[in-house]
Amino acid sequence: MVTTQRKAVALISGGLDSLLAAKAVMEQGVHVEGINFYTGFCVEGHTHAIRKKDKAKPKRNNALWVAEQLGIKLHIVDVIEEYKDIVINPSHGYGQHMNPCLDCKGFMVKKAHQWIEENDFDFIITGEVIGQRPMSQRKDTMPVIARESGAGDLLVRPLCAQHLPPTLPEQEGWLDREQLFDFSGRTRKPQMALAEQYGFEDYAQPAGGCCFLTDAHYSKKIADLWASRGERRYELDDIMLLKVGRHIRPKKHFKLIIGREEGENNFLSGYHKMFATIKTTSHAGPLTLIDGDVNDEDIELAARISARYSQGRTAEKVEVEFTNKQGVSKLIEVVPMPVSQLDEAWQV
Amino acid sequence: MSHYTLDAKRLMCPMPVIRTQDKVAELNVGDTLEVICTDPGALNDIPAWCRINGHEVISSSEDKGDVVITVKVGDA
């Protein structure tokens, strides 16, 4: 009897669970390829590459690393535009911070489902574990993902399959349910044991989740961005800039993004056509972007704050160059703002 | 066999990889694609992507902040 080799696509986040889930299915003779969705919020690269001090450490993209460990192809899909709606209007709301995990997982599985239909694959694998995450990985929410994504019984979660109703690949005998797993809860021990059994080392173990939206500080900066604009929207540049520099909002209508070191200053300088900038000239100091429309009084305030973060912070006067978006510059002299006047509430 | 270039400057990883992937998908086996980026992370990520997907990096260099990687399209 000739049996066709079944094909599955595995959602690869770069963490251990998706690595193990894909491996468990490969062990059963299924052809597996990986898919990774880039939302703009993923904890990959960026900031590590921006900061000069981090450049010495080789950074890797964990999803690519996982695919290489597994010896499978990886398709990386840019979903930045479509994902905005998930972040801005999640129908199931947010988790602890700005993380719309349930909508996010549903969206990714839906995209994977479209992908298998277009590419003639048979089913979808995720590394979800029942009870592991408070929002998306609960007994009552896991069926929501299967249903709302449209994937239904083509969605296999190998790490906790034995706790869930049999999926089509199990019913059809493409997968042996007995060789799938019954992990549950927040413990990581079974995953670590399985990793050892498969011979995986040096895998990534993201703490909070797979993206910046689970980070309290980052979420606060998004909330500030929306509040100041009076509407909930963002562009890729906005969310990239939220990962860089010191963010200070001295007045409601403008925010300063101040580079913390050379790498960040270089990165920020790439935005000189989109933002007015301030650079200290009499002393070594940061590059500051001004987000918002400013008048002369605001510019002076911005310059004093920037000067506070320069080598001239204790000098009587610091000279700075202000350049508007059109590239027109002027030099101004200001008194660096004393720390005592830097309002805590300005820190975003 | 043709040679192409791709400007991926100012994009942060993994965007240069995604642009490379999407461009390579349009090319033929044996074509070469020169990718120019500014994120040094591409020096790791593009070769890793090539190894996984059966393409070959035929040269890579870094010059004054520009990273240039040339990829030869494989038949995988």
Ligand code: SF4
């Ligand atoms: S942590 Fe981020 S990427 Fe992961 S499911 Fe939640 S929202 Fe999606």
